[in-house]
Amino acid sequence: MATAHVFIVNSQTFKVHLEYMFAGTGVRDEYIDFNSQSNSTLNHKTENNLVGMIADINRIRIGDHIIFYLQQSGQNKIFEGKFYGIFEVISSSFLDNYGGEQYLTSELGKSLTFRIQIKPYEVYQEGVTEWEALDEIKNITSPNQMLWSLIYRKLKGNRGNTMITSYEFERLRQLLRNKNNKNILDSSAFSFDIETQKIISSSLFREYKGRKEEINLFPRLIGKFNANRQFESHLQAYILQNAEYYLGKYIEWIGNEVSCGVGMQRIDILISKKKGINRECLPIELKSTEAYLGITNQIQRYVDWLHQYYLPNCPSDLSPILISRRIDMKESECFSSLINEFNFFNKFNNIKLKYIEFFVENDELKLEEYEY
Structure with a gap:
C-alpha cells in the first residue's frame, strides 16, 4: 500500500508538470537559507511556513501516488476544479532553491522550491470535477465514506500538497476510471490541452x-534545540x-497535519503500519517542549x-503516541500526575498511550520510550 498525495495546480503549471514529470510546492520568492544550516535570517513565521511545506514533501515516498487538482479559472474557461491522475513517485523529495538557477521558473510562472519526480501510473484523459468527487453523494451510505481530507483542505485553505487516505484514493481512482470508461492513456510523454x-x-x-539538493533540517533543528527555542514544525x-x-518498518501510509474536524484540530503525524496479519x-x-498536564485532551479528540x-x-x-522533550525530574509530583493522566486515558479508551521522549x-x- 502507498500514500496518495494531491498537488494543487493551475493550467500553466499543470502543463509543465506533465511535460517534465514532476510535482512541487513553493511560496513566492523565498530563499531557503536554513537548509543544512543552524541559523536563518528569515522571520520565524515565514520559516515555520516553509518548514511546514518541507514536512509535506518529506512525507512522500518512492512508489506513492500523485493526483493533480486543477484549480477553477474563469479566465481559462475552467469553470470547475478537477482531479487528474494517476502518477507514481520515482524520487525522494529534493530542494531547488529560489533564484536565477531554479529550474523552469519562467515556464511555471512561479517558484516551486520543494519537488519530487514522477512517472505515469494510470493516466486518464478526463478529470473528475470537484462536485463529482466531493459533493455527489448518490453512492454514499455513510458520512465516513466522503472524501474528508479534501473537504477539510477546501474549508481551511490548506497547503498545496495534501495526502488522502487509502480509502479516499481508491474512491477517487474509481471515479477517474468511470469517467474515462476505464480507458488508460497509453503514452510515455504527456501534456495538457487547455481547450479540451x-x-x-x-x-x-x-x-x-x-x-x-538534499533536504537537511537537522542542523537547524539542533540549533533551535540548543537555544531552547520552539521547533515543533x-x-x-x-x-x-x-x-x-x-x-519502525512496515509503514504503509503516512500523513501529517491530518485534519480531524472543521475546527483547528490536526493530528501531527498519522501512520498506518502492518503488524503481522493486522494493521x-x-x-x-x-x-518540542516537555509533556504537560492536560495533553491527553487533544489526543482524545484524535x-x-x-x-x-x-x-x-x-x-x-x-x-x-506522544513524543515530547525528555523530562529529567521524574521524581517530581508533576511527573507523577502526568503518568496518572496517561493511566486514566488508557483506562477510559481501553488502549495504551505510548510515551516517547x-x-x-x-x-x-x-x-x-518511557515505560510506565
Missing part, C-alpha cells in the same frame, strides 16, 4: 534536468523524513475522530 481540458499524449519527451519534518528509522493506526502528537471517520474504512488497532546525544536526535 484533457491530458493528452505528446510526441516530445522532455527530460527533467533541474538541481536536486522542524521536529515533524525531520521525523517524517526519517519515519522508518524512528518508528496498526498510530496517531502521533509531537511537542481518538474520537479516528473511531468515527478513519477506522470504519481501514480497520486497525489504535495505538496513540526525545533528546540529543552525540549530535543525534534520539527517541526513547
